Amino acid sequence: MQPPRTHSRWKPTWAIQVSLALHAAAAVVLVARPHLWPWVLGAVIVDHLLLTAAGLWPRSKLLGPNWTHLPQAAAASGAVAITIDDGPDPTVTPRVLDLLDEHGAKATFFCIGELVAQHAQLAREIVSRGHSIENHSQHHLHRFSVLGPAGIAAEITRAQDTIESVTGQRPRFFRAPAGLRSPLLEPVLARLELRLASWTRRGFDTVNPDAGVVFQRLARGLRGGDILLLHDGHAACTSSGTPVILEVLPRLLQAVSDARLTPVTLRSALT
Numbered sequence: 205m206q207p208p209r210t211h212s213r214w215k216p217t218w219a220i221q222v223s224l225a226l227h228a229a230a231a232v233v234l235v236a237r238p239h240l241w242p243w244v245l246g247a248v249i250v251d252h253l254l255l256t257a258a259g260l261w262p263r264s265k266l267l268g269p270n271w272t273h274l275p276q277a278a279a280a281s282g283a284v285a286i287t288i289d290d291g292p293d294p295t296v297t298p299r300v301l302d303l304l305d306e307h308g309a310k311a312t313f314f315c316i317g318e319l320v321a322q323h324a325q326l327a328r329e330i331v332s333r334g335h336s337i338e339n340h341s342q343h344h345l346h347r348f349s350v351l352g353p354a355g356i357a358a359e360i361t362r363a364q365d366t367i368e369s370v371t372g373q374r375p376r377f378f379r380a381p382a383g384l385r386s387p388l389l390e391p392v393l394a395r396l397e398l399r400l401a402s403w404t405r406r407g408f409d410t411v412n413p414d415a416g417v418v419f420q421r422l423a424r425g426l427r428g429g430d431i432l433l434l435h436d437g438h439a440a441c442t443s444s445g446t447p448v449i450l451e452v453l454p455r456l457l458q459a460v461s462d463a464r465l466t467p468v469t470l471r472s473a474l475t
Contacts, residue, residue, distance in 0.1 A: 213394065214390060214391040214394040214395070215394075216390075217265070217266060217267065217268055223387070230247065256386075260384060262380075262382075262383025262384065262402045262403070263383075263402050263403070267385065267386075267387050267389065267390055268389070268390030268393070268400060269390075269399065269400060270400045270401070270402055271377070271399060271400065271401040271402065271431065271470070272402050272403065272404055272431065273404055273429040273430065273431060274428075274429045274430075274431060274468075274470075274473045275429075275473055275474075276429075278428075278429065278468065278472075278473035279427075279428040279429025280428065281428065281466070282428045282464060282465045282466055283428060283429070283465070283466050283467075283468045283472075283473060284426070284427075284428060284429070284430045284431075284432065284460055284465045284466070284467055284468070285311075285312055285430070285431045285432065285467070285468060285469065285470050285473065286309065286311045286312070286432050286434065286453075286456070286457075286460075286467050287311065287312045287313075287314060287379070287401070287403065287431060287432065287433050287434070287470070288300065288311055288312070288313050288314070288433075288434050288435065288436050288449070289313075289314045289340060289379065289433065289434070289435045289436075289437065290314075290315075290316060290340065290344065290410075290435050290436065290437025290438045290439075291313060291315055291316070291319060291435075291436040291437040292313065292315055292319055292320065292323045292326045292327055292330065292436070292437070293319075293323075293436050293437045293439075294323055294326060295447075296436045296437070296439060296447050296449065296450065297313075297323075297326055297330070297436045298326065298329075299450055300436050300449060300450070300453060301329065301330065301333055301335075303450070303453050303454055303457070304333070304335070304453075304457075304467075305333065306454075307454075307457040307458075307461065307467075309457055309460070309467035310334050310335055310336075310467055310468055310469050310472070311335050311467060311469065312335065312336050312337075312338055312377070312469045312470045312471070313330050313335060313336070313337050313338070313436070314337075314338050314339070314340035314377075314379045314401075315327065315330075315337050315338070315339075315340055315367065316340050316341065316342070316343065316344045316363070316437070317339075317340075317341065317342035317343070317362055317363030317366040317367060318342055318343055318366070319437070320337070320363075320366055320367050320370050320371075321366050321370065324370045327367070327370050327371055328370065328371055330371075331371045331372075331373060335469060336373070336469040336470065336471050336472075337367055337371055337373065337375065338375045338376065338377040338378065338379065338401070338470065338471075339360060339363045339364055339367065339375040339377065339378045339379070339398060340363070340378075340379050340381065341359045341360060341363050341378075341380070341381055342358075342359050342360075342362040342363040342366065343359065344381045345359065345381060346381065346382070348380060348381045348382075348384065348385075349380065349381075349382075349384035349385050349386050350386065351386075351388075352388065353388050353391070353392065356386075356388055356389055356392050357392045357395075360378060360392055360393070360396060360398070361396065363375070364396060364398075375398065376397075376398065376399065376470075376471050376474070377398060377399050377400075377401045377470050377471070378393055378396075378398040378399070378400055378401070379400070379401050379402065380400070383402055383403075385400075401431065401470060402431070403431045403432065403433040404429070404430040404431045404432065405421060405422055405424075405430065405432055405433070406421070406422075406432070406433035406434075407419070407421045407422045407432075407433065407434060407448075407452065408421065409434055409435050409439060409440055409448040409449060409452065410435050410438045410439060410440055411440055412440060412448070413440045413441060413442050413443065413448060414442075414448075415442055415448050415451035415452050415455075418434075418448055418452050419452045419455050419456060419459075422434070422452070422456055423455075423456060423459045426459060426460065426463050426465065427463075427465075428465055431470070432456070434449045434452065434453065434456075435449060436449055
């Protein structure tokens with residue numbers, strides 16, 4: 205029998221604390237000096253624009269904790285994390301798994317809940333081969349970042365339950381669709397005991413069909429602690445019709461090996 209899950213307490217960042225204080229001050233000023241409403245409104249609008257900009261920057265930590273690199277101990281040991289988004293894809297993912305096996309590498313798959321349900325056996329195979337599946341929302345909605353608290357919680361919770369029911373493992377990390385989020389996300393993640401993970405570098409392999417360019421973006425300055433992003437779902441295809449990841453991944457794994465680094469899953473880097 206599993207022990208009952210506990211909820212982590214949400215701790216607002218300094219940016220969120222400043223925003224909350226500004227809103228409280230704005231309310232006081234409007235009561236005491238209502239004629240100043242244009243200035244108050246302007247300050248609140250600027251605050252919202254700044255928070256929106258932080259949400260549009262996937263690697264930002266202004267809205268909450270965010271893994272852009274592996275923890276120091278993992279980085280010092282030469283670990284890197286290859287993360288693969290938007291699957292599982294029945295055509296691409298099996299070939300990705302074979303490439304990882306050939307190099308003895310482990311990866312983290314940020315999977316979409318509804319695709320895990322549709323391709324349950326493939327999801328179980330990902331885990332059985334020693335990789336991990338983490339939460340990339342239930343439906344990968346393009347409007348995820350503008351959902352309200354209930355919508356965000358529903359998307360993440362459904363994916364948690366779907367992935368756990370299929371694989372037997374409950375995700376410990378979350379990556380927002382396209383990396384976009386709002387200040388409403390972190391309280392939900394804290395309640396579900398999920399860590400937000402973005403990346404150190406990404407290859408833009410959903411839009412760039414040039415495998416050479418994608419590889420260079422990922423491999424340039426490669427070092428321990430890097431979190432690298434590729435896609436097995438929604439992958440662009442090269443001029444020959446091959447999903448970009450299938451041409452990039454062998455070269456990337458060789459570069460990792462040449463640099464004497466070790467590909468690990470995100471959850472193995474938890475301390």
